[in-house]
Amino acid sequence: MSKFVRVDKEKCIACGSCGDAAPDIFDYDDSGVAEVVFEGDNNRGVTAISEDLYTDLQDAVDGCPTSCIEVADQAF
């Protein structure tokens, strides 16, 4: 099953945790707010994440203090 991910940027507090856990998936905008950058997704949540990154993704989700990383098995 595929995984798709996006950040609810309204809830992100720019803590910097997700980019440490999953640097291939998350980066930050000019305000430090996280967004999904995997394969140019641009935080749309429409790009299937590579299976080899699932552990990193789960670490990021588990470490997000505001639970604003949204994961689904279909594109958003």
Ligand code: SF4
């Ligand atoms: Fe934002 Fe959560 Fe990433 Fe922290 S871990 S930067 S709150 S998305």
